[in-house]
Amino acid sequence: MSGNRTRVGPLSGRRATGPLDVDALLDDRGTGIIVCCGSGGVGKTTTSAALALRAAERGRKVVVLTIDPARRLAQSMGIAMLDNTPRPVVGVDGAAGGRLDAMMLDMKRTFDEVVLSQATPEKAEQILANPFYVALSSSFAGTQEYMAMEKLGQIHGDAQRTGTYDLIVVDTPPSRSALDFLDAPERLSSFLDGRFIRLMLAPARGPAKLMTAGFGLITNALTKILGGQVLRDLQTFVAALDTVFGGFRARAQKTYALLQAEETAFLVVAAPEPDALREAAYFVERLGEDRMPLAGLVVNRASPAPRGELSGDEAMAAAARLRGEDPASLTAGLLRLHADRTRMVEREATLRERFAAAHPDVPTAVVPALAGDVHDLDGLRRVGELLAGGLQESPVHR
Amino acid sequence: MTDWPGVQLHVVTGKGGTGKSTVAAALALALASSGRTVLLCEVEGRQGIARMFDVDPLPYAERRIATGLPVPGEPGPPGVVHALHIDPEAALLEYLAMYYKLGRAGRALDKFGVIEFATTIAPGVRDVLLTGKVFEAVQRNSRNKGATQYDAVVLDAPPTGRIVQFLNVSDELAGLAKVGPIKNQSDTMMTLFRSPRTAVHLVTVLEEMPVQETADGIAELEAARLPVGGVVVNLVRPRDLDAEDLVAARAGTLDAARVAEELAHAGLATDDDLVTGLLAEAHDHAERRGLEDSQREVVAALDRPTYELPRLPGGVDLGGLYELAGELRAQGLA
Known part of the structure; x- marks a missing residue:
């Protein structure tokens, strides 16, 4: 494992541990891309939007790219509909010279655009109408991730040419496997280089050595299972797509390199739950192995720290005494609530400590759970403040 | 007692972070009463069942993992929970072996990367393989000799946003296979999924987004004519x-x-x-x-029938699962 040390992107000058300095990350003009990743339901979309808004109000020209098909970000940004084009967010404080655009990825449209840009019109038409393409572009697990990276590459390229944006914040899809977006380009490449594809392409390329007994065996088996029409569709699809795949692969590799660049910062988002933190640990390790610059960990939805020094056990014991005399005792209820909160906080602290023990060089920001849901810019601002507040979980925390 | 008599396949879905896997596991324990045998399936490759029940990672084979929730005052032993981690590649090979005596051709398919192609890239096929295996476990036939007959199957399913696509296999394959054996197979599967023998339960927490997604999920399930089960409200705060x-x-x-x-x-x-x-x-x-x-x-x-589970302050361990199973039984989901 030597030599694969986690880099800490734009913060790489320091041996960073402890709290994550979110504002330093956002203010650093060297930070051009922030990728928020993590398992589903940990608040990635909110975190991305809050970071983007905070950066914009601190003077950056920001675009936030969300991939979640639910209209969550749209709701939280007060925009009725997001489409494949970045739209300005209304209500952002531009006093510091910054601005914020937002867009939601339309994965099918992105895929279509790539095909149209890579193939001749006739070929493109043939591809777009093929049932395999339709299914692949709208439902294949991994397509979304791949298209997210494709769109990131496009926006980054445009921004560099025109200077429209100096920071791109990317929200990643709630994948089945959290790292599908890293694997998608590789998966596509290995699919293209696979024997099966070469086999399917063989007839289209005229007599080939693969046209042997093996091929007959396979086509017969496939015909038996799928029926002849499916096999013909598949063959047409593979042959047609082959012409545009070279372009795909080159682009995928370019995007991958962009993710590894110094200007990129990955933030792993988690909730203080064993599953989410396990996933986060896996993420941190994978990013390290792939030499992706990790900026830190964001732990959302932390239980707010209890006040005072009364331990959970003491509170429970006292509550039991009070309940013994008066089952409806208000004070007993208060003590039980205190005990519950203390236990939650202790459990979460233990989980975070375990994570930190295994990954000591990952700076962490802990964001306490808000009482309500976030669905407007004020809510996002509040989350942004909490993110930047780092480990100050509660003003009265001792 | 139970609100869902006659349901053989309990599909448990929910937004990420709502604890659907925990609820699925607790439901399996709750259903495994009085000598009943229940299968708990996972399809997302996470090995969450192994972690929850504190056993070694599950292979593609049905394993006994726990004893069901005992019913107080009922004679006889409680039931048994088996678990299955469904992996699409293994499911495809098993399917081919079961339905097509492919022999040498089957091995060639694997060698030429067809199996990998079918399970990772070919659209919709992955979901169909996963649901196909679940179907096979619910509706055992003579092809799978000596396999356990289950009284109920609980599926820890993909999240709410994907559940209709996941279960609606004939639609997913519609563009690809209009006729032929795969088409017939998926139609048979849909007959089970749309019947009263199936119930799709949705897990939520009492927050705006998850509740909204639950409402959307119910509407989508109804539009796809898939049977909506109960709503399980998880992680409810203490009422002190x-x-x-x-x-x-x-x-x-x-x-x-x-x-x-x-x-x-x-x-x-x-x-x-x-x-x-x-x-x-x-x-x-x-x-x-x-x-x-x-x-x-x-x-x-x-x-919809609604069930509430408390948030356990210490997190969910095996003991916690039985506690939640007891709640589900008492409230009538099992």
Whole structure:
């Protein structure tokens, strides 16, 4: 494992541990891309939007790219509909010279655009109408991730040419496997280089050595299972797509390199739950192995720290005494609530400590759970403040 | 007793972070009563079942992992929970072996990367393989000799946003296979999934987004003619304050002097800090309970049988799963 040390992107000058300095990350003009990743339901979309808004109000020209098909970000940004084009967010404080655009990825449209840009019109038409393409572009697990990276590459390229944006914040899809977006380009490449594809392409390329007994065996088996029409569709699809795949692969590799660049910062988002933190640990390790610059960990939805020094056990014991005399005792209820909160906080602290023990060089920001849901810019601002507040979980925390 | 007699396949879905896997596991334990045998399946490659039940990672084979929830006062042993981690590649090879005597061609398919192609790239096929295996476990036939017959199957399914696509296999394959054996197979599967022998339960927490997704999920399931089961409200906060006290806590009018007195009476060294702290915590709690209550009304308006599970402060371990299973049994989901 030597030599694969986690880099800490734009913060790489320091041996960073402890709290994550979110504002330093956002203010650093060297930070051009922030990728928020993590398992589903940990608040990635909110975190991305809050970071983007905070950066914009601190003077950056920001675009936030969300991939979640639910209209969550749209709701939280007060925009009725997001489409494949970045739209300005209304209500952002531009006093510091910054601005914020937002867009939601339309994965099918992105895929279509790539095909149209890579193939001749006739070929493109043939591809777009093929049932395999339709299914692949709208439902294949991994397509979304791949298209997210494709769109990131496009926006980054445009921004560099025109200077429209100096920071791109990317929200990643709630994948089945959290790292599908890293694997998608590789998966596509290995699919293209696979024997099966070469086999399917063989007839289209005229007599080939693969046209042997093996091929007959396979086509017969496939015909038996799928029926002849499916096999013909598949063959047409593979042959047609082959012409545009070279372009795909080159682009995928370019995007991958962009993710590894110094200007990129990955933030792993988690909730203080064993599953989410396990996933986060896996993420941190994978990013390290792939030499992706990790900026830190964001732990959302932390239980707010209890006040005072009364331990959970003491509170429970006292509550039991009070309940013994008066089952409806208000004070007993208060003590039980205190005990519950203390236990939650202790459990979460233990989980975070375990994570930190295994990954000591990952700076962490802990964001306490808000009482309500976030669905407007004020809510996002509040989350942004909490993110930047780092480990100050509660003003009265001792 | 149970609200769902006659259901053989319980599909458990929910938004990420709502604890659908926990609920699926607890439901399997709750269903495995009085000698009944239940299969708990996972399809997302996470090995979550192995972690929850503290056993080694599951292979592609049905393994006994736990004893069901005992029913107090009922004679005889409780039932048994088996678990299965469904992996699409293994499912495809098994399927080919079961339905097509492919022999050498089957091995060639694997060698030429067809299996990998079918399970990773070919659209819809992955889901169909996963649901196909679940179908096979519910509706065992003579092709799978010596396999266990289950009284119920619980599926820890993909999240709410993907559940209709996942179960609606004939639609997913519609563009690809219009005729032929795969088409017939998926039609048979749909017959089971759309029948009263299946119920799709949705897990939520009392927050706006998850409740909204649950409502959307129910509408999508209904539109796809898939049978909607119950709504399981998970991670419910403790109810240690009554309605009147909650109102006072929110308004900041709880009687501080009385609390201080009672704390002293209970033998705690009280200072103003402790009292202020407890009242502030009560205020936070009351605020969250208020939000929960408004979401609970939204859930009630969905007009589905609803079940509530408490948030266990120490997290969910094996003992916690049995506790939740007991709740589900008492409330009638199992």
